[in-house]
Amino acid sequence: MAKGSQPGEAETLRIETPDLESVIERARGHDTEALAEIYRRYVRRVFGLCRCMLDSRESAEDATSEVFLKLQRSIGTYDGSIPFPRWLLRVAGNQCIDVLRRRQRGRKVIVEIEDEAVVIEPASSEPSPVGAVINTEERVKVRDTIARLPENYRVPLVLRYYSELSYDEIAQQLHLHRNYVAALIYRAKQELRRRLAHRSK
Amino acid sequence: MECYPEQMCALAVDGELPPNEAQRLRDHLATCERCRKLVDALRVENRMLSESLRELSEEAISGLSFAPQHRSWGWSDLAIVAAVLVLGWIVVPWIDGLSIPSALEWLNPYSTDNLTNMVFNVSYYFAHGGIAMLADYATAVGGFFLLLGGALLLGRRWRSHVGLCLLTVLLSLSLPSFALERRHSEFVTVPANETVDDTLLAVGNTVRVEGVVNGDLLAFGRIVEVRGSVKGDLVSFAKRTVVSGTVEGRIYDFSQSLDLDGELGHSLYGWVQSLRVNDRAQVGEGIVAGAGDVSLEGNVKRSATIFAGNTDISGAVGRDLTMTGGSLTLTDTARIGGDLSARVRHLKDVHIADGATVAGKRDIQVRVRKNPFMRPRYYFHQAVWLAGAMLVGWLGLLLFPGFFQATTQLVGSGWRSLGLGLGVLAGVPVAMVVAVITLVGIPVSLMLLVTYLAAIYLAKVWVGAFLGRIILRPTGTTTGDWLLSLLVGLLILTILGFIPYLGGLIRLVVICLGLGAFVWELYRASRPVMTV
Numbered sequence: 001m002a003k004g005s006q007p008g009e010a011e012t013l014r015i016e017t018p019d020l021e022s023v024i025e026r027a028r029g030h031d032t033e034a035l036a037e038i039y040r041r042y043v044r045r046v047f048g049l050c051r052c053m054l055d056s057r058e059s060a061e062d063a064t065s066e067v068f069l070k071l072q073r074s075i076g077t078y079d080g081s082i083p084f085p086r087w088l089l090r091v092a093g094n095q096c097i098d099v100l101r102r103r104q105r106g107r108k109v110i111v112e113i114e115d116e117a118v119v120i121e122p123a124s125s126e127p128s129p130v131g132a133v134i135n136t137e138e139r140v141k142v143r144d145t146i147a148r149l150p151e152n153y154r155v156p157l158v159l160r161y162y163s164e165l166s167y168d169e170i171a172q173q174l175h176l177h178r179n180y181v182a183a184l185i186y187r188a189k190q191e192l193r194r195r196l197a198h199r200s201k
Numbered sequence: 202m203e204c205y206p207e208q209m210c211a212l213a214v215d216g217e218l219p220p221n222e223a224q225r226l227r228d229h230l231a232t233c234e235r236c237r238k239l240v241d242a243l244r245v246e247n248r249m250l251s252e253s254l255r256e257l258s259e260e261a262i263s264g265l266s267f268a269p270q271h272r273s274w275g276w277s278d279l280a281i282v283a284a285v286l287v288l289g290w291i292v293v294p295w296i297d298g299l300s301i302p303s304a305l306e307w308l309n310p311y312s313t314d315n316l317t318n319m320v321f322n323v324s325y326y327f328a329h330g331g332i333a334m335l336a337d338y339a340t341a342v343g344g345f346f347l348l349l350g351g352a353l354l355l356g357r358r359w360r361s362h363v364g365l366c367l368l369t370v371l372l373s374l375s376l377p378s379f380a381l382e383r384r385h386s387e388f389v390t391v392p393a394n395e396t397v398d399d400t401l402l403a404v405g406n407t408v409r410v411e412g413v414v415n416g417d418l419l420a421f422g423r424i425v426e427v428r429g430s431v432k433g434d435l436v437s438f439a440k441r442t443v444v445s446g447t448v449e450g451r452i453y454d455f456s457q458s459l460d461l462d463g464e465l466g467h468s469l470y471g472w473v474q475s476l477r478v479n480d481r482a483q484v485g486e487g488i489v490a491g492a493g494d495v496s497l498e499g500n501v502k503r504s505a506t507i508f509a510g511n512t513d514i515s516g517a518v519g520r521d522l523t524m525t526g527g528s529l530t531l532t533d534t535a536r537i538g539g540d541l542s543a544r545v546r547h548l549k550d551v552h553i554a555d556g557a558t559v560a561g562k563r564d565i566q567v568r569v570r571k572n573p574f575m576r577p578r579y580y581f582h583q584a585v586w587l588a589g590a591m592l593v594g595w596l597g598l599l600l601f602p603g604f605f606q607a608t609t610q611l612v613g614s615g616w617r618s619l620g621l622g623l624g625v626l627a628g629v630p631v632a633m634v635v636a637v638i639t640l641v642g643i644p645v646s647l648m649l650l651v652t653y654l655a656a657i658y659l660a661k662v663w664v665g666a667f668l669g670r671i672i673l674r675p676t677g678t679t680t681g682d683w684l685l686s687l688l689v690g691l692l693i694l695t696i697l698g699f700i701p702y703l704g705g706l707i708r709l710v711v712i713c714l715g716l717g718a719f720v721w722e723l724y725r726a727s728r729p730v731m732t733v
Binding site: 032048052062065066069072128129130131136139142143146157158160161162164166167182183185186189 | 215242250251252255256
């Protein structure tokens with residue numbers, strides 16, 4: 001497959017949506033056509049992630065281009081053990097964490113505070129979960145609020161609910177303990193609820 | 202059974218509870234309505250979070266048309282640029298047709314004379330005020346830059362860019378130090394009884410050589426005088442350069458005025474406002490000069506090629522005299538051993554006295570400056586230019602594919618590239634002067650110069666490719682697509698370059714854009730690689 005399809009041929013004979021596996025296979029052979037196809041398919045999701053993780057649109061654009069520029073080489077490390085989009089988002093998440101880390105001159109993005117590692121707070125005093133929001137305005141509000149959350153809340157939250165990474169994967173990316181990640185996500189949601197409730201007042 | 206705390210439920214909803222725990226929770230939910238409601242609410246909340254975040258990727262991008270060639274210039278910008286160009290096309294010839302009163306002539310930026318004058322005055326004021334200070338601080342500054350450069354090289358992991366590695370290797374190869382002596386003070390002098398064995402780098406208000414320099418003389422100053430002798434070459438950057446002694450090598454001169462009174466072993470290359478070769482002067486080989494005024498009274502053994510406003514010849518030229526410019530005067534004493542060819546604007550500006558001797562052919566042409574489009578040679582030149590740029594683009598893409606593609610993309614960042622490019626265009630020569638003064642910086646400065654010139658040439662390739670991509674909007678990113686875009690873009694740039702005066706401005710903008718993108722990409726490429 002990888003050798004059989006010449007770029008010119010692929011151009012003319014391409015069916016509407018070539019299946020992902022073959023595209024990835026070709027991309028691994030440094031087929032620029034296939035890389036472009038991957039770009040077309042996933043640029044939105046990658047950019048969306050970068051936009052959530054980073055504070056400015058420009059740095060999100062930079063990070064997005066960086067991810068796809070590096071893809072040519074890094075795609076060789078994709079072994080197919082997890083779905084490709086998930087892998088790509090993980091790479092993109094890493095890129096963003098890298099950007100954040102670089103800004104803080106090499107320090108960890110989120111520093112684990114030891115005695116706070118696992119704290120289960122009583123739920124009674126906390127605001128209750130935010131219900132479904134249907135209209136776009138409210139979603140914009142939610143996004144805004146997330147964007148304003150402190151980095152140590154925002155990053156794990158985005159990795160969990162945008163990239164849909166597991167706690168273990170997030171812990172691995174951020175070099176944190178799994179339980180601490182769980183606590184951060186839990187607290188991030190609490191904080192989000194509090195701020196949303198405050199805003200709507 | 203006791204109810205579960207919210208964090209447990211949240212873990213369960215996120216699918217992060219171990220299987221046996223999850224099973225127990227499920228059993229509990231079957232019986233406890235309160236917990237069931239909580240879990241449902243958490244589920245809804247998660248979905249809401251995912252959806253809200255997801256929506257961003259749709260909404261945020263739709264406004265930008267985030268295509269592979271993402272750019273911040275829209276069609277509207279292009280339309281404005283086009284409108285300005287058309288307006289310029291109409292207005293500029295009209296302005297050109299107006300006669301400018303001679304009193305205001307110095308304001309005309311298109312007059313070469315005044316431009317040269319201005320360049321010299323500005324550079325002189327910069328040099329005069331700047332060099333004394335720079336010379337004092339240069340060592341510290343240079344050391345700092347070297348340390349910084351070293352730290353950057355060592356501290357960061359460079360991408361496996363062949364180009365960057367190559368550059369680093371070349372840089373380190375070029376570092377072996379010269380045998381060079383450096384002097385700087387207000388008044389640098391080599392007295393009559395002194396002999397300098399190495400190459401001498403002299404920086405000062407006045408540089409005067411009365412003794413002997415066995416190597417080359419590199420002089421920066423207000424006044425550079427060579428009364429003694431220089432065995433090697435003389436490189437001079439000064440307001441006024443006077444050579445009344447002997448230079449056995451060549452002279453490379455960038456001064457406001459150059460007076461040659463003595464003897465020159467080889468050739469003279471100069472870009473000066475006023476060039477005088479006095480009657481006692483001997484030039485062993487030829488002269489190649491761009492100047493406002495040239496007065497040639499001495500003896501030139503071989504050919505002279507002169508681009509000048511006014512040229513007066515009363516001396517001897519051993520072989521051909523080629524002259525392009527405003528006016529040419531040959532006095533009775535002038536002798537040309539070969540052909541005389543002159544390109545002037547008006548025939549009345551050529552005066553050849555009856556006593557003047559021209560051994561070869563006399564070829565005097567009035568420059569048809571208005572319409573180069575009529576000459577086939579012009580098209581041939583354009584074709585060669587285009588083919589050259591295409592070849593360079595193709596080679597570049599072959600050798601550094603990622604870098605070239607990324608730089609092309611970065612041209613799209615518009616104002617950022619433009620501003621950065623303008624800064625680099627103006628800043629690099631200053632940096633080179635600083636580097637030269639610091640002695641160890643000379644090889645660095647030369648490398649910088651090469652890179653700088655290469656980048657200026659390549660600027661049109663990147664901008665051309667970018668322009669082509671905007672217009673063609675190719676779906677693929679293959680080499681073929683890129684080259685086709687490049688061809689289209691270069692054709693457009695060539696055509697735009699034909700516009701009088703504005704064409705020059707467009708070229709400047711193109712250079713700035715390309716240079717800016719290049720520098721930005723260089724910066725991005727040098728950032729550390731993340732670990733996947």
